[in-house]
Amino acid sequence: MKTITGREENYSQWYLDVIAEADLAEHSVVRGCMVIKPYGYAIWEKIVSIVDSMLKEMGVKNAYFPMFIPQSFLEREKKHVKGFSPELAVVTHGGGNKLSEPLVVRPTSETIIYDSFSKWINSYRDLPLIINQWANVVRWEMRPRLFLRTTEFLWQEGHTAHASLQEADQYSLKILNEVYKKFVEEYLSMPVYTGQKSEGEKFAGALRTYCIEALMQDGRSLQAGTSHNLSDNFSKSFNVAFLDEDGLRKNVFQTSWGVSTRLIGGLIMIHSDDKGLVLPPKIAPIQVVIIPIRPNQAILDAIKLIKSDLNGLSVEVDLRDNLNPGEKYYEWEKKGVPLRIEIGPKDLENNKVVMVRRDTGIKSDCAIGNIGQIAQEMMESIQKNLFLRAEEKRNLSNKNASSWSEFEHGIKTGGYVFAHWCGEEDCEADIKKKVKAVSRFLPFEAEEEVGPHTCINCGKEVKEVKRWAFARAY
Amino acid sequence: MKTITGREENYSQWYLDVIAEADLAEHSVVRGCMVIKPYGYAIWEKIVSIVDSMLKEMGVKNAYFPMFIPQSFLEREKKHVKGFSPELAVVTHGGGNKLSEPLVVRPTSETIIYDSFSKWINSYRDLPLIINQWANVVRWEMRPRLFLRTTEFLWQEGHTAHASLQEADQYSLKILNEVYKKFVEEYLSMPVYTGQKSEGEKFAGALRTYCIEALMQDGRSLQAGTSHNLSDNFSKSFNVAFLDEDGLRKNVFQTSWGVSTRLIGGLIMIHSDDKGLVLPPKIAPIQVVIIPIRPNQAILDAIKLIKSDLNGLSVEVDLRDNLNPGEKYYEWEKKGVPLRIEIGPKDLENNKVVMVRRDTGIKSDCAIGNIGQIAQEMMESIQKNLFLRAEEKRNLSNKNASSWSEFEHGIKTGGYVFAHWCGEEDCEADIKKKVKAVSRFLPFEAEEEVGPHTCINCGKEVKEVKRWAFARAY
Numbered sequence: 001m002k003t004i005t006g007r008e009e010n011y012s013q014w015y016l017d018v019i020a021e022a023d024l025a026e027h028s029v030v031r032g033c034m035v036i037k038p039y040g041y042a043i044w045e046k047i048v049s050i051v052d053s054m055l056k057e058m059g060v061k062n063a064y065f066p067m068f069i070p071q072s073f074l075e076r077e078k079k080h081v082k083g084f085s086p087e088l089a090v091v092t093h094g095g096g097n098k099l100s101e102p103l104v105v106r107p108t109s110e111t112i113i114y115d116s117f118s119k120w121i122n123s124y125r126d127l128p129l130i131i132n133q134w135a136n137v138v139r140w141e142m143r144p145r146l147f148l149r150t151t152e153f154l155w156q157e158g159h160t161a162h163a164s165l166q167e168a169d170q171y172s173l174k175i176l177n178e179v180y181k182k183f184v185e186e187y188l189s190m191p192v193y194t195g196q197k198s199e200g201e202k203f204a205g206a207l208r209t210y211c212i213e214a215l216m217q218d219g220r221s222l223q224a225g226t227s228h229n230l231s232d233n234f235s236k237s238f239n240v241a242f243l244d245e246d247g248l249r250k251n252v253f254q255t256s257w258g259v260s261t262r263l264i265g266g267l268i269m270i271h272s273d274d275k276g277l278v279l280p281p282k283i284a285p286i287q288v289v290i291i292p293i294r295p296n297q298a299i300l301d302a303i304k305l306i307k308s309d310l311n312g313l314s315v316e317v318d319l320r321d322n323l324n325p326g327e328k329y330y331e332w333e334k335k336g337v338p339l340r341i342e343i344g345p346k347d348l349e350n351n352k353v354v355m356v357r358r359d360t361g362i363k364s365d366c367a368i369g370n371i372g373q374i375a376q377e378m379m380e381s382i383q384k385n386l387f388l389r390a391e392e393k394r395n396l397s398n399k400n401a402s403s404w405s406e407f408e409h410g411i412k413t414g415g416y417v418f419a420h421w422c423g424e425e426d427c428e429a430d431i432k433k434k435v436k437a438v439s440r441f442l443p444f445e446a447e448e449e450v451g452p453h454t455c456i457n458c459g460k461e462v463k464e465v466k467r468w469a470f471a472r473a474y
Numbered sequence: 475m476k477t478i479t480g481r482e483e484n485y486s487q488w489y490l491d492v493i494a495e496a497d498l499a500e501h502s503v504v505r506g507c508m509v510i511k512p513y514g515y516a517i518w519e520k521i522v523s524i525v526d527s528m529l530k531e532m533g534v535k536n537a538y539f540p541m542f543i544p545q546s547f548l549e550r551e552k553k554h555v556k557g558f559s560p561e562l563a564v565v566t567h568g569g570g571n572k573l574s575e576p577l578v579v580r581p582t583s584e585t586i587i588y589d590s591f592s593k594w595i596n597s598y599r600d601l602p603l604i605i606n607q608w609a610n611v612v613r614w615e616m617r618p619r620l621f622l623r624t625t626e627f628l629w630q631e632g633h634t635a636h637a638s639l640q641e642a643d644q645y646s647l648k649i650l651n652e653v654y655k656k657f658v659e660e661y662l663s664m665p666v667y668t669g670q671k672s673e674g675e676k677f678a679g680a681l682r683t684y685c686i687e688a689l690m691q692d693g694r695s696l697q698a699g700t701s702h703n704l705s706d707n708f709s710k711s712f713n714v715a716f717l718d719e720d721g722l723r724k725n726v727f728q729t730s731w732g733v734s735t736r737l738i739g740g741l742i743m744i745h746s747d748d749k750g751l752v753l754p755p756k757i758a759p760i761q762v763v764i765i766p767i768r769p770n771q772a773i774l775d776a777i778k779l780i781k782s783d784l785n786g787l788s789v790e791v792d793l794r795d796n797l798n799p800g801e802k803y804y805e806w807e808k809k810g811v812p813l814r815i816e817i818g819p820k821d822l823e824n825n826k827v828v829m830v831r832r833d834t835g836i837k838s839d840c841a842i843g844n845i846g847q848i849a850q851e852m853m854e855s856i857q858k859n860l861f862l863r864a865e866e867k868r869n870l871s872n873k874n875a876s877s878w879s880e881f882e883h884g885i886k887t888g889g890y891v892f893a894h895w896c897g898e899e900d901c902e903a904d905i906k907k908k909v910k911a912v913s914r915f916l917p918f919e920a921e922e923e924v925g926p927h928t929c930i931n932c933g934k935e936v937k938e939v940k941r942w943a944f945a946r947a948y
Contacts, residue, residue, distance in 0.1 A: 064510040065510075151542075
């Protein structure tokens, strides 16, 4: 019974099979939308809970804004409306009547939130204003993919207002580094690069977009989170201004930033294997599963003790009597539970259990008295191993390209290709047409190579001393 | 500076003033929608966190379903679509194109969820299926009122499937009594009656609707939560069936139940006074505020100690230097913080502080060493006092009516009027026209009076031995 397609055979199908077999989510009858099933939603709840705590620790306050936005609001920021227009869902009728002005379902909430900010902010004393909301958003999706690209998705969107451009810039970087990168690396074991987006790839309406990007197992990059320095682009359109200490009225400088259910897509793709889902312990809804073999009272009693020794971990004991142990192993492997503990009469006789790590598949015996400590150590070890494994894989596939043929070959074989580039939108569109890849980021951490250099594609002179990262992407 | 209208003067304006002055929420530019501001949202987060824990304790699992529902889905259950049609928001365009079938924004999710249930349920082993989602929903609102009636609101909606009608009925009552009533009474200090809705007032598509109802200070009733026994009404339309142990394919019996941001409206209206918001300690985002008077280093040091003695409580120390203590008292009173602690040089000399309860306004001295214990006791005392005060007020206004004139007078003077009633929809509509009140519930706990009785309005013979509760309502 092979229910999961191999990664080598068909990566896209493998991804869908992993999701189906782990019972995470399914497509809805509503095109482009998904149903997040309980096990998948439990992962989202852990993400929400941890990210929310990290944000609150930084003084961020949650609020909630309407999901309907008057169409005219979007139009006030020209680049913003241009960027989002093709993706909008539009409500034209409400309460049985045609609306005098259509409402769009929020694709993101800058416009409706900054309308409120314009009323909330009066003086420099009201700054910085730092607000977050957890919400559903809608961006009409022509090629939906569970978790990665769905018409409706769940996310948090942070929105801030500051007295200076510099403060706004620092804050957007702080969120990127101290919340997003930290969360994704520490909890999801997902190594990310941080950097800045190109003019063509930045958020519609932003001065600059910063991002975290992770490499998936098929060599494609995933944008896992973004943080935008909006400058005063929106504050001018929405009249968000403050009376400064010098008595002058000034527009605020703003940031916005978000991570979404897309993170779950990345989590699945970066760690899972041909047996199914692999979850890092810190994000796993179930961290340890205990499976009794030919259970008798003595074994059930031993399991009770073991469970209390695993205090602090989330433990499931699988006592179902309509499945044999092999079927249970198979099922919990597919669900990505980091550690399996097997205990049968022979084990109990020898006062031990068998432990099986999901990440490596390695089996080991463990004395019953040591289970609590060993399981804790394994949690840490698995968490770390998954990170290092993904990091090594990514680093091994990194390439520098100095010629177009190197570049093209690099893109086709997967992973990040670092190259000098002019940064221009037309040139990026041209590259995309040729190799189906765009720039992912200008890395924060990268060697500076004294120039001038020439653009990898158009050959123009390039002043930027760092190489851009290119890759095919999700 | 009087910013809050008195309750006696204008109750509706008082309600809006309390919300504005406590900075809980505001109307949005989008008609009927509200912005929940950080302090209001913090109350909602506490509600979510507690109710979610109570549900999980009962084995409920969270999931997430699309907010868009094909219009044809709603039409499959005739009474359901009839009930909700006038309130729908309709998406006709998506991604720049006219949709072949319009989508409605969920007013509630029975239809879209039971479409999933029909795929998830195969055999009796899959039952009971017990799912909850936290979501935003939209019901077009012609007469919006912050928290109580808004076009978009936040809620949880639970949905279950059972093998028998009896089990479904028991489950819907279990949620009503063990989650909703318990939560609202213990945490919101809001005494509620439990009972069953009339045919005219039940949920569109339900066999029976059970409810919790609370009396507000102006003598109107608020439906604070509902739990529906849906029988097999939806399972027939959505083909939600299971193979029973006897090998027969049967439709499941279902329940659905919800509480929403409306609870915050009730919370505000039941406890607050002419000074502003009054919050029960268990739901207050800030439980204690400490206000220094002419702060010097010794006072700041003392406050640090006091704060650590208040360990476990949510404490705010108001050190702002642009407001005097009186202004701060006034502000925190308006925000409903249960306990205020004042400490000035004189107090410190005498090794004490002044404590002021928000519910009664009573001031008392407290030795610094006893603050931790006394504050804890006060939290419990305030929590209890608010409940008893509301319960007493409600009970004092309860009336039995045996004639139409008693009934009419009872309704006009406010509070619940208990009367024998035929239960018929036409008769209820007639009562509504005459006195702007409808039946609220047939109480679970009520004296049974041997009949036959005559209907308070139409004079028909009534078999039901209990009196129905009538009141004007929110």
